[in-house]
Amino acid sequence: MNQSQFDQLVEEICAVRVIDSEAPLVDLGVDSLHTVALVMAVEDRFGIELDPDALADFSLTSSAGLLKIVHEHLSAKASDTAGS
16 A cells, blocks of 8 residues: 555545645544544554554654554564465
8 A cells, every 4th residue: 555545544534634644643633533443444454453552653643654554564464474
């Protein structure tokens, strides 16, 4: 999934418009309930489990930061699967 597609997912789940993928989600109007819904949707869609503590890192609280976490989890998952 590329950034544009991920931004669309964020927009659908959080009912916001992502103009800048690097902007903190809270600056776009995303509240805590939308954040929980977004995390759950991302986990379901990609079959990964996100560490809630990772989202405390300010650099990861943007659409781009969250997609970075997703890609890291997917890479790790692929490596684990390949190593099995």
